[in-house]
Amino acid sequence: MTTAAQTAVKTETNMASIAFAAFLGLSVLFITGFASSATLHDTAHDMRHAIGFACH
Ligand SMILES: [Zn+2]
Structure with missing residues (x-):
């Protein structure tokens, strides 16, 4: 895998998240x-x- 392809995959993952x-x-x-x-x-x-908080 080329560096450019790796960068593209990483960018797609960031966009998805x-x-x-x-x-x-x-x-x-x-x-x-x-x-x-x-x-x-x-x-x-x-x-x-x-949670037992005083209320009424
Ligand atoms: Zn209450």
Whole structure:
């Protein structure tokens, strides 16, 4: 394999991981953005009770 080919493969791998990370980040943003705030609140509330954090 030539040095140029190795560089090309490495660049493709970096692009794939950047694209994957961006996709993951955007997914989280969209999921939290479109989920109803009540659902998010209930989940946070359940987590608070699950870890024994004083709540009410
Ligand atoms: Zn509570």
